[in-house]
Every structure is written in C-alpha cells, then in structure tokens.
Amino acid sequence: MKKSTVVLVGAGGYGASYLSEITDPEVPTELVGIVDVFPENIKNMPDGVMCYPSLEAFYAEHKADIVVVSSPLHYHFDNTKVALENGSYVLCEKPLCATLEQANDLVRLSEKYNKLIMVGYQLCLNEKITEAKKDILNGKFGKPISAKTKTIWKREPAYYNRCDWAGKIQVHGLPVNDNVVSNATSHYLHNMLFLLGDKPDSATEVSDIKAKLFKARDIETFDTAFLSLKAKSKDSIVDVYMYASHAASDQYPVNFEIHFEKGVLFLGDDDILRFEGAGFSHIYGEINVNNVKTKIKAVIEYVQSNIPPVCHAKTTIPHMTVVDFLAKQEVTRVPDGFHFDEIINKLYDKMELEE
Numbered sequence: 001m002k003k004s005t006v007v008l009v010g011a012g013g014y015g016a017s018y019l020s021e022i023t024d025p026e027v028p029t030e031l032v033g034i035v036d037v038f039p040e041n042i043k044n045m046p047d048g049v050m051c052y053p054s055l056e057a058f059y060a061e062h063k064a065d066i067v068v069v070s071s072p073l074h075y076h077f078d079n080t081k082v083a084l085e086n087g088s089y090v091l092c093e094k095p096l097c098a099t100l101e102q103a104n105d106l107v108r109l110s111e112k113y114n115k116l117i118m119v120g121y122q123l124c125l126n127e128k129i130t131e132a133k134k135d136i137l138n139g140k141f142g143k144p145i146s147a148k149t150k151t152i153w154k155r156e157p158a159y160y161n162r163c164d165w166a167g168k169i170q171v172h173g174l175p176v177n178d179n180v181v182s183n184a185t186s187h188y189l190h191n192m193l194f195l196l197g198d199k200p201d202s203a204t205e206v207s208d209i210k211a212k213l214f215k216a217r218d219i220e221t222f223d224t225a226f227l228s229l230k231a232k233s234k235d236s237i238v239d240v241y242m243y244a245s246h247a248a249s250d251q252y253p254v255n256f257e258i259h260f261e262k263g264v265l266f267l268g269d270d271d272i273l274r275f276e277g278a279g280f281s282h283i284y285g286e287i288n289v290n291n292v293k294t295k296i297k298a299v300i301e302y303v304q305s306n307i308p309p310v311c312h313a314k315t316t317i318p319h320m321t322v323v324d325f326l327a328k329q330e331v332t333r334v335p336d337g338f339h340f341d342e343i344i345n346k347l348y349d350k351m352e353l354e355e
C-alpha cells in the first residue's frame with residue numbers, strides 16, 4: 001500500500017501515542033519529521049528523523065502529505081494554518097483551537113484550500129457511536145427530546161502544574177481558554193452535539209446557553225461547570241445539560257443519556273452504550289475511547305481514498321461556541337479542595353443548574 005508522509009507537531013505527551021502509531025511498520029505512513037520545541041520531551045525518538053523547532057523550518061526543507069497537530073492547544077491555530085498553506089492535510093488534536101474566532105477562520109481556510117481539517121475527537125470514530133448515530137438519523141428512536149452528560153474526574157494540583165498552559169486564559173500572549181469543558185471533558189459535550197447532528201459529519205447548532213462556573217483550585221479559568229443549552233436537531237429543539245468537574249473526591253465513569261420519543265440511548269457506569277425503549281432495546285457495546293489508531297486510519301482514508309472525515313473543523317463549531325460563551329462568564333471561587341460529586345449527581349438526575 002502507498003505510504004503517506006507525515007510530520008508530527010508535538011511528539012511528547014499525548015503525541016507519543018501518535019509517534020508509535022505513525023512509525024508502526026504495519027501503518028501506511030512514513031514519518032518525515034517532528035516539530036517540537038522541547039525535543040527532550042520525546043521518548044523513543046526514531047533514528048534518522050529530524051526534529052524542527054517550527055513547521056516553517058520543516059517546510060523549508062520538506063513537504064508532507066499530512067500534519068498531525070498534537071501540540072498544546074494554543075498552537076493549534078497557527079500549526080493548522082501553516083500546514084494548509086503548505087499543501088498538507090491536517091489531523092488536529094482536540095480542541096480545534098482556543099477561540100470561536102480562530103475556529104471560524106480555520107473553517108474559512110479549510111474551504112479556501114479545499115481540505116477538511118480533521119479534529120481528533122475519537123468518540124466520533126467509535127463504531128458503536130457511529131452505529132447509534134445511524135439509527136438516530138434513520139429516525140429509529142423518534143424525535144430527540146433532551147440530553148445530558150456528567151463527567152466527574154478528580155484532578156490534583158499536579159494536573160495544573162504539569163505544563164505552563166493548564167487552567168490558563170492566555171499564555172505568551174496567545175489565547176488558551178483551557179478549562180474543564182474546553183479540553184479534558186470536551187469529548188462528551190461534543191459527542192452529544194454530534195449524535196444530535198442531522199448529518200453524519202455534523203453537530204447540532206446551539207443557542208440559549210446558560211452556565212454556572214466554579215473553581216476549587218487556584219487557576220485562571222474554572223474546574224467545574226454546570227451548563228444547559230438548546231440544540232436544534234432536524235425539526236426538534238432539544239434541552240441539553242452538561243455537568244463537568246475536576247473538583248471531585250474520585251474519578252467516576254462518564255454517563256450520558258439522550259431521551260427520544262421511543263426510549264433512551266445511554267452510557268452507564270459499565271461503559272456500555274445501550275438503547276432502551278418500550279418494546280425494543282439494543283446493546284451497542286463498550287465504548288473504547290482512547291484510540292489514535294482510528295484517527296490515523298481516518299486521515300489516511302481521507303488523503304488516499306478521498307473518504308471525508310466525520311469530525312472536521314465545522315463539526316466542532318458548536319463546541320467552540322460553548323467554549324466562547326463560557327470564557328465570558330463569571331466564575332465563583334469555592335474553598336480549595338471543595339468536592340462537587342454529590343451536587344452534580346443530584347443536578348444530573350433533576351436536569352437543573354441549581355439545587
């Protein structure tokens with residue numbers, strides 16, 4: 001099989017998983033360069049591959065079919081723009097970028113260069129989610145009515161101290177907007193909007209966003225969010241709720257429920273996606289979330305066979321719209337080490353923003 005040439009931007013941290021996938025001899029990719037400003041962060045640096053301080057320095061000597069952007073999120077915009085300007089396809093890690101304005105600019109650039117920018121939300125590529133979305137689009141469950149998700153993931157101060165951008169509004173003059181909803185738990189908000197989208201590659205538009213934001217750590221942004229919004233799914237208006245916190249006493253499995261006229265599609269504590277309705281139920285199976293393999297496979301299919309990715313820049317605009325809204329809201333400081341587990345469990349059951 002033909003090999004696609006790849007340059008990886010950000011090869012330490014999460015990029016290490018991309019590095020091992022791209023250099024796997026079974027995968028039809030050839031790593032032609034790495035871009036990283038801290039080469040000492042890179043474990044398993046492959047022999048004979050050069051590390052460049054910027055994509056511009058890489059392009060001064062080489063070309064690449066694909067750029068995988070796994071740098072910190074405040075660099076996604078520039079990295080993606082430079083990649084498109086130099087004729088490459090892009091697989092950009094989530095979130096697409098730091099602001100809605102940047103996201104809209106990237107959609108325009110994607111149209112200008114006639115290349116979809118694939119975004120690394122692995123749930124969109126998950127075969128169980130794909131199957132469920134097909135059933136939703138075929139009207140098997142009737143109209144959607146409401147949706148909710150909760151992600152209660154404990155994070156210690158070390159999480160915010162691991163790098164210079166976690167929990168920040170800006171770094172080195174660049175917007176970051178790193179918070180619990182823009183980054184770590186973004187998968188689950190995006191997944192609800194994606195499942196409610198009226199095309200295989202779209203997420204539903206959002207409006208009427210309301211939010212309560214808190215921080216129990218000394219960070220610039222927030223570590224806890226309760227939010228509600230209206231989502232337009234085909235001809236229905238769906239009430240969507242999200243509860244996300246890093247200020248928790250424990251790490252719990254993610255849950256979500258989407259209520260339809262004919263039953264409920266839900267992810268329970270066992271990580272199994274199911275539909276249960278009157279007279280009909282179906283088990284889709286376990287959601288195996290973290291998989292760079294599926295992302296690399298999808299970007300290769302796009303480059304080599306022109307099969308468009310289901311999650312691209314435009315698909316993530318609703319998520320970025322929420323990120324933009326939240327960045328302008330007030331944040332309430334609660335005592336250091338406060339835990340939201342119990343409050344979230346109650347609010348999730350009632351689908352409300354306050355007790």
Ligand SMILES: NC(=O)c1ccc[n+]([C@@H]2O[C@H](COP(=O)([O-])OP(=O)(O)OC[C@H]3O[C@@H](n4cnc5c(N)ncnc54)[C@H](O)[C@@H]3O)[C@@H](O)[C@H]2O)c1
Pocket residue numbers: 009010011012013014015035036037038039041042053070071072073075093094095120121122163183290
């Ligand atoms: N899809 C997922 O489940 C998932 C999981 C974790 C992280 N991520 C995403 O991966 C991306 C990277 O996150 P991380 O935690 O690995 O970040 P990180 O801070 O560990 O940095 C990743 C790498 O980028 C390098 N880097 C820093 N500045 C750079 C620059 N200006 N140019 C090029 N490289 C630079 C670092 O040296 C490091 O090797 C983020 O977008 C994050 O949201 C996705």
